[in-house]
Amino acid sequence: MEIAFEALGILLSPQHLLLLVAAVVAGLTVGAVPGMTSTMAIGLLVPLTFATSKYVAFILLLGIYCGAIYGGAITAILMNLPGTPTAAITAIEGYPMTRKGEGGKAIGIATLSSTLGGLVSCVFLIFLSLPLANIAILFGPTEYFALGTFALAVVMALSGRSVLKGLVSTALGVLFATVGIDMIAQSPRFTFGVTELLIGIPAVPAIIGLFCVSEAFRMAENVTVTGAVQKTAGGFRTAYKMLPKLWVTISKSSLIGTFIGVLPGIGALMASYLSYAEAKRVSKTPEQFGKGAPEGVCASESANNAVTGGALVPMLALGIPGDTNTLMILGAMIVHGLVPGPTLFREEPSLVYVIFGAVVLSNLLILPLGLSLARHIAKFALIDRKYLMPTVAVLAITGASIGYGHIYYFWISIIFGLIGYLLQKGDFPLLPIAMALILEPLIERNFRSSLMLPDAGLEMFLSRPITLICIVMAVLVIWFGIRRERRLAADVEIVRS
Template sequence: MEAFLGGLAILIDPYVMLMVLLGTVLGIFVGALPGISGSTTIALLLPMTIAMGPIPAICFLGAIYCAANFGGSITAIMVNAPGDPSASATALEGYKMAEKGQAGLALGMSAISSAIGGIFSIVVLIFAAPLLARAAYSFGPPEYFALALFGLSMCAAIGGDSAVKNLIAAALGLLIATVGMDLTTGIERFAFGIYELSDGIGFVPVLIGLFAVGEMLDQAVRRLGKAEIIHLDAARVPGWAEFRKCNRSIWIGSGIGTFIGALPALGATTAALIGYNETRRWSKHKHEFGKGSIEGVAGPEAANNAAVGGSMVPTLALGIPGSATTAIILAALIVQGVRPGPHLFNEQPTLLYAVFASMLAANLFYLVMGLSMAKLFARISLIPPAILWPAVFVLSIIGAYGPNQSMGDVYVMLAAGVVGFLFRRTGFSPAPLIMGLVLGGMVEETLKQSLIIFGDDVTGFLGRPIALVLFVVTLAGLLWPAVARLLRVARARSASA
């Protein structure tokens, strides 16, 4: 409690508060731009945070993460173009409401349910993260190795068009993480005598390249025109009757979102889609779905924002990212010299609780801004792509060059941009590669330490129950789709026989 109050006290610092406010405005602004997701925004703005110091930097990024999900719903409702992938479920009912002349009500419900979902998940984060961290105190290198493998195996479900492709991307991320000097032996790997590579490939240029430049190159192929916007006077605060109607959907969405967000690798988009399905399943007004149901806006919006707090639980307590965006936030923490994990709760509790407090503040900020400035934010989607995307490329160049003032980082970013573009065209998701890159060091380090503990005998893992359970869960998760398919085929054969 003392640490939490300490965290709240940090918010009194005008500089930190300004960063949270700026992060919220930028998050809504960029979240509302179709094609630029929260993860792209954070990747793009990550270099700016390096000079800020750990607490303002993480508060700034946390606020962007919270607000970008909400920002995505504005364009999902107004132009049927989700600004963030996590708002795709909102577009299903929100745009239909807008067509019926209820855009203001849809935006109002979106703002309120997003804030409730977000605050609910942060309260869960405040209580659950320390408990999880305490449980993880007994973890040694074998358990961390098993946990990191479990996190990577969850990449199979992260996006892209097949689980195998996601796992390939994660393995490529692990391979990229091996570039540079091996810390145990001091031997250079894959550096090819290039000085810039001997320190390894930096997170920042790879993140910017994969997300921002890759997306820009993809948009260059499409070169779409600007969107048509639906007329809106103002966002409307839902009345008591509408709120009572959506009450159940909001809590279903909040619960589902927090749980799904806390699972490694699954993020807000999955939470929103499942939140939408479950809202429809438990609704007393199923016939309204598909025609502009207000519950269909409340459920997924609560879910995608609840996933934000949920995904911070494994990120901060274990150092295993809960989503693509938290993988980038994890990278930001590492760049700031902070290594997330259970020890963080003892060593830097103020930093952690400042993050929690800033996320709470960001939720309240975007609630107020969402209700008062929705019309303004909706106009963001009218920025012509011919102005938006070249500016993204220019910012990417500055972002990659800035931190180390190295042209080598610019080349790495451009190469990562080409990889990101090819990934998008071949059905790969860039998020698993980032997970592999961020977790690569931990996987290798813990495997090496485990083998030293076991005297190079891999069967030593069998004597560690927690690691064993995690391996079994990982294996079951990877094999289950194939087993289920075989069972379905066998059942179909026996039915036809």
């Protein structure tokens, strides 16, 4: 308890508190700007923390992290430009709400959901860091393989209207992900002797390309169209009034987000998606989804901010990052000579409590800062598209790529922008491509590692309970997807006749 008070003293000292507020505001802005991701912001800031105290370093990085995960929602809702990959899910319902003139309400819901989701995950972060770490030890290569497969099956079956088109997108994503250096045997794969292709398809520039650069191309298609974006002033209070209706979605999505955050390699995008799918599944009015259902915004935003606390659990407890952001923060830990794991809890308890406190406070700060700043950021939405389009294109192409120091990454953003644009014209879902880029390495690596085990064989995937559960769930999800599609097709037939 003494340590908790000591940590609180460190956190609430004027300069640390001011730094945290600045970090959350910066995170919010970075997250809201399409093409700028939290990972990139953290990555660029990590070298800056080399010379600072460890407290300053983690207050700064965690403030940016939590702020940016939420910030993506602002532009996703108001402009259909997800500032971060995960906000793409928020945009599905958020943008139609804006088009109906409910942009302010959507922002209010997103802000409230983000704060609550983040706080729920903090409870888990604080009270379950050590016990939850023990669960992760049960996961061997076969378990991770099955888990990754299940996650990919979910996006394949549920992200588009057609399972077949989902399959095409997933297969494309997996194919893209295999380009580069084989992660196990370290030999070139699909590089055709081009040195740059050894880089492979870097996930962040490719995903930003798919979701943001393609948006710029779409804007170019109808520059003259105006009026899609409306003023958003007012409507913030309605969010509070909706809380009794939304609390089930918020608590369920927060739990999903925390759980996904704890599992390594699966980030906020998956958490948002699963929560969104769940909210849609239990909804009494599923036909409203896609046309501006508040539950959709709420599910996506509470889930992705819940990932922040969740993803820190394995990072602190075991040194395994839960997502790309915590990977960067882990880098900063090592720079400061800190070894994550039980030792950290024993030797640096005050730092651990400062980290807990910083995440709690960042998520709390999102509420006042988000509500007051979203209006200002919303002003950008009123800018004429002919100014917006080139800005978005330049930010999306350079933002994700500039940190890598090579022209190849810019081409990736541009080419994936084109791919995203064309695929969307053909009604192919983009999410499975983004997801496959992230999950394919996890799945492939663990599948091949499984086969290296002494008892390798088919029965290995059926005799281990966690593995079997994941595989069965994957099959069920695909079956469910196909049934849903048939039902939809039947409905269309009825309407036609």
